[in-house]
Amino acid sequence: MGSFSGTCEIVEAGEELNVDQHSRGTYDKDRKLPMLKLGYKDSLEVDINHLFEAITLKASTKGLGLSQQAGTSPLRKSALKRPITVGAPHSPGFGNSEPVTLKQALRELCLSKASEMAAMKRLSKSTSSPGVSEAGRIKTLYHAVVVEASGSGPSLDKEEKSVVEISLVPEESKFSSSGKMPEQVKMPNMKSSSQSAHSSSQYAVTTLDNNTGNIPLQDETVSSPRKVGAHTPKVELLQKEKHTSAPSPSSSSTVRNILEMVENDPASTKLANKALVPKPMRKGRSQPVSSSSSIVGNRVGKISRNTLRSVKPVVRNKSSVKKKLKQNSSSAACSSSAYNNVNNDLDPRTTQVVCERCQCTLKNASKQVSFTSYSIGPNDEVSPSNEHSGASKPGITSNSCNKSKASMKMKKNSKSKEKGEFSQSSKSSQGEYSSSTSISDESNVSGSSCGNRPHMSKDVRWEAIRHVQMQNGVMGLRHFNLLKKLGCGDIGTVYLAELVGTNCLFAIKVMDNEFLARRKKMPRAQTEREILRMLDHPFLPTLYAQFTSDNLSCLVMEYCPGGDLHVLRQKQLGRSFPEPAARFYVAEVLLALEYLHMLGVVYRDLKPENILVREDGHIMLTDFDLSLRCTVSPTLLKSSSFNADPVKTSGPCTDSSCAQPFCIEPSCQVPCFSPRFLPAAARARKLKVDVASQVRSLPQLVAEPTDARSNSFVGTHEYLAPEIIKGEGHGAAVDWWTFGIFLYELLYGRTPFKGCNNEETLANVVLQSLKFPDSPLVSCQARDLIRGLLVKEPENRFGSEKGAAEIKQHPFFEGLNWALIRCTIPPELPEFCDIGFPSTGSQETKSKFLECKTTGEHLEFELF
Numbered sequence: 001m002g003s004f005s006g007t008c009e010i011v012e013a014g015e016e017l018n019v020d021q022h023s024r025g026t027y028d029k030d031r032k033l034p035m036l037k038l039g040y041k042d043s044l045e046v047d048i049n050h051l052f053e054a055i056t057l058k059a060s061t062k063g064l065g066l067s068q069q070a071g072t073s074p075l076r077k078s079a080l081k082r083p084i085t086v087g088a089p090h091s092p093g094f095g096n097s098e099p100v101t102l103k104q105a106l107r108e109l110c111l112s113k114a115s116e117m118a119a120m121k122r123l124s125k126s127t128s129s130p131g132v133s134e135a136g137r138i139k140t141l142y143h144a145v146v147v148e149a150s151g152s153g154p155s156l157d158k159e160e161k162s163v164v165e166i167s168l169v170p171e172e173s174k175f176s177s178s179g180k181m182p183e184q185v186k187m188p189n190m191k192s193s194s195q196s197a198h199s200s201s202q203y204a205v206t207t208l209d210n211n212t213g214n215i216p217l218q219d220e221t222v223s224s225p226r227k228v229g230a231h232t233p234k235v236e237l238l239q240k241e242k243h244t245s246a247p248s249p250s251s252s253s254t255v256r257n258i259l260e261m262v263e264n265d266p267a268s269t270k271l272a273n274k275a276l277v278p279k280p281m282r283k284g285r286s287q288p289v290s291s292s293s294s295i296v297g298n299r300v301g302k303i304s305r306n307t308l309r310s311v312k313p314v315v316r317n318k319s320s321v322k323k324k325l326k327q328n329s330s331s332a333a334c335s336s337s338a339y340n341n342v343n344n345d346l347d348p349r350t351t352q353v354v355c356e357r358c359q360c361t362l363k364n365a366s367k368q369v370s371f372t373s374y375s376i377g378p379n380d381e382v383s384p385s386n387e388h389s390g391a392s393k394p395g396i397t398s399n400s401c402n403k404s405k406a407s408m409k410m411k412k413n414s415k416s417k418e419k420g421e422f423s424q425s426s427k428s429s430q431g432e433y434s435s436s437t438s439i440s441d442e443s444n445v446s447g448s449s450c451g452n453r454p455h456m457s458k459d460v461r462w463e464a465i466r467h468v469q470m471q472n473g474v475m476g477l478r479h480f481n482l483l484k485k486l487g488c489g490d491i492g493t494v495y496l497a498e499l500v501g502t503n504c505l506f507a508i509k510v511m512d513n514e515f516l517a518r519r520k521k522m523p524r525a526q527t528e529r530e531i532l533r534m535l536d537h538p539f540l541p542t543l544y545a546q547f548t549s550d551n552l553s554c555l556v557m558e559y560c561p562g563g564d565l566h567v568l569r570q571k572q573l574g575r576s577f578p579e580p581a582a583r584f585y586v587a588e589v590l591l592a593l594e595y596l597h598m599l600g601v602v603y604r605d606l607k608p609e610n611i612l613v614r615e616d617g618h619i620m621l622t623d624f625d626l627s628l629r630c631t632v633s634p635t636l637l638k639s640s641s642f643n644a645d646p647v648k649t650s651g652p653c654t655d656s657s658c659a660q661p662f663c664i665e666p667s668c669q670v671p672c673f674s675p676r677f678l679p680a681a682a683r684a685r686k687l688k689v690d691v692a693s694q695v696r697s698l699p700q701l702v703a704e705p706t707d708a709r710s711n712s713f714v715g716t717h718e719y720l721a722p723e724i725i726k727g728e729g730h731g732a733a734v735d736w737w738t739f740g741i742f743l744y745e746l747l748y749g750r751t752p753f754k755g756c757n758n759e760e761t762l763a764n765v766v767l768q769s770l771k772f773p774d775s776p777l778v779s780c781q782a783r784d785l786i787r788g789l790l791v792k793e794p795e796n797r798f799g800s801e802k803g804a805a806e807i808k809q810h811p812f813f814e815g816l817n818w819a820l821i822r823c824t825i826p827p828e829l830p831e832f833c834d835i836g837f838p839s840t841g842s843q844e845t846k847s848k849f850l851e852c853k854t855t856g857e858h859l860e861f862e863l864f
């Protein structure tokens with residue numbers, strides 16, 4: 001083996017020989033190598049000559065050995081295993097069978113020595129680096145020797161083998177098993193490029209973690225250069241993450257963190273929800289109104305075009321607001337720039353800004369409903385309904401001593417004129433309070449708080465409102481830019497308003513107390529206020545604040561940019577909703593009614609006009625001034641008495657081994673859920689039915705105000721229940737009647753008993769039997785539900801006994817996930833927000849706000 005001769009260093013040659021002999025047990029022991037003579041105390045020249053002879057002899061021996069033992073000897077085997085694939089180049093003159101001269105031998109000796117010295121130098125440099133372990137240094141040493149030896153040193157058989165086994169092979173195997181990266185695939189930001197092999201890559205990963213706070217890369221992510229490449233974006237992502245999340249030990253927890261972040265960010269969630277909505281659906285639903293709609297259709301089209309040109313989409317605004325507030329909220333509560341703006345704007349020292357837009361006389365020249373010479377003092381008082389703020393700011397109510405006198409003259413127009421952009425709906429609410437029996441329409445709401453609504457806890461508007469209340473103690477109209485009149489009802493006018501200094505939009509219902517008192521409508525306003533203060537439901541309005549002055553009572557509520565369902569229905573093809581859309585809307589309304597009933601509120605004024613569409617496409621049931629407040633005694637109905645659907649309540653388990661079908665003991669459930677020899681789909685279906693039946697058969701809590709009775713003549717003509725018209729006294733069942741009319745109208749585009757006038761309508765309600773038009777085609781389930789709801793005798797009406805729970809189980813709603821309906825994609829989203837003009841901007845646009853003029857202590861503003 002020619003390589004032997006390469007170990008020209010005497011000591012190492014001896015070592016090498018020993019090793020070699022040991023390792024190759026079958027080596028010819030009789031053969032005496034000249035090298036054994038090394039160590040004799042001859043002169044240098046003699047030694048060199050011996051060496052030279054040895055080299056020559058070794059070279060020739062190698063050739064002999066190979067030829068003799070080819071194919072069978074371990075030596076040959078060993079020679080075949082030489083790590084030639086490693087690519088270590090052989091120095092010329094070494095490893096061949098040609099004899100070398102003394103000069104050549106000396107040159108090679110020098111080269112070898114020089115390369116070794118270089119390697120040692122490099123090693124001493126690298127090992128001085130902190131943090132490298134002893135094992136790492138040893139490996140580094142091996143590596144350096146290998147590199148240097150393979151590059152310029154002699155290629156010893158044994159050395160090369162060792163190189164492969166110790167330095168390269170283990171490194172590869174370690175790399176693949178432990179996932180440490182080879183140097184050539186290190187991440188750009190990894191440290192220790194000078195460090196070698198295994199230890200360096202390990203160190204590099206650690207360094208990456210420490211420096212960037214990133215999550216340590218998992219084995220599989222770096223197990224090969226390819227994978228590393230594939231995971232590079234992940235590393236970048238993690239790097240971006242470091243500012244917001246602490247390092248986490250695994251990538252799965254990173255994903256969780258990201259999801260949590262996304263989940264905890266209301267703006268993101270909303271955007272994500274929007275992104276889920278298929279665009280064609282949205283566009284497809286924005287059908288132009290058919291020509292038959294004449295004026296209505298033209299108006300719709302006109303409004304759409306105009307608003308598309310000029311509106312400021314609320315979604316964008318809100319998102320930006322949220323972003324703005326979120327960005328700043330990290331430092332301290334209420335310390336966002338938006339809040340600072342609020343502070344600046346609301347600071348008493350900067351009343352100029354405040355006074356530009358509020359505390360004004362409302363004038364409506366163009367509309368018949370107007371506020372003329374209406375003025376309020378600069379300290380229009382606040383009595384926040386927010387329990388939180390009220391508690392923390394006891395001074396709020398004490399400021400009421402500064403109340404200044406205000407007057408408001410209101411020309412009241414008919415409601416239908418105000419609303420009648422799309423149709424001449426005669427569905428104005430009737431609010432004759434005659435008498436109530438056994439219940440009080442005026443009962444007090446206790447323990448209500450508009451500041452404590454869990455489902456809105458992340459709402460940025462809460463924070464903005466709270467901040468104003470905390471900063472100022474009182475909240476008034478001066479804190480809002482009134483942007484637009486949204487509509488006018490029986491007891492007040494609703495404005496779109498922006499909280500000054502924020503982009504938070506609200507709907508403010510302004511009621512003139514003097515006017516209400518004169519018209520004996522104060523109880524209605526009071527009822528609405530009290531009910532609003534109780535509510536905390538995704539399909540019911542959130543009352544952010546309420547403040548009153550001598551003459552004005554203001555309710556600050558959530559703004560719904562999508563208009564109402566009456567308008568939306570008229571935009572539909574054929575002026576009726578497709579059944580799935582109708583099902584969606586009535587289902588959400590049903591949940592809202594269920595909630596109200598549980599609170600002891602009979603709504604009594606259900607109609608599409610009172611159902612607003614939120615920016616996310618879900619609904620909001622508004623307008624509670626006609627509602628009836630009563631007591632409710634929750635009742636637990638046992639399963640045996642619950643026979644809403646005999647077919648479906650036949651028991652959770654049809655298995656004969658289940659002795660008690662209604663038993664929910666685990667022993668009885670086992671047969672139901674044990675594997676059966678059914679196809680997977682059929683099994684899943686059966687399981688679903690079984691579970692549904694089981695749930696249905698469970699004892700049920702009914703919290704309906706079934707005993708409520710009122711003799712008030714309230715409601716809207718087309719929606720009035722027969723018992724109200726007949727004056728027999730009514731209870732919660734009136735809501736199920738109106739629910740039936742509502743579903744009918746959504747599906748058929750008109751109400752079932754509408755006559756030529758109100759009297760005829762009322763007569764039809766009482767006397768006429770229910771008929772379904774031939775078109776549009778409506779499912780028998782829907783018609784069945786309507787039929788059940790529009791039973792004239794309230795006691796036989798569907799839902800009268802068990803309320804919403806009973807209705808929810810009707811086949812019309814089969815398959816509907818009630819618990820998650822608020823997360824489902826609505827039939828359509830409001831395409832824009834018809835604010836009309838941006839809330840902030842140039843002086844020109846600002847002038848489009850309700851114009852403010854200072855008149856002495858008071859301010860006047862003209863309305864549009």
Ligand SMILES: Nc1ncnc2c1ncn2[C@@H]1O[C@H](COP(=O)(O)OP(=O)(O)OP(=O)(O)O)[C@@H](O)[C@H]1O
Nearest residue numbers: 429486487488489490491492494507558559560623
């Ligand atoms: N939160 C809101 N977001 C957007 N628009 C609203 C909001 N609340 C009310 N509106 C609009 O203002 C109009 C007037 O509402 P308001 O509740 O005062 O009157 P109403 O619905 O006619 O009821 P009523 O006459 O029985 O009091 C509504 O028709 C609606 O279009």
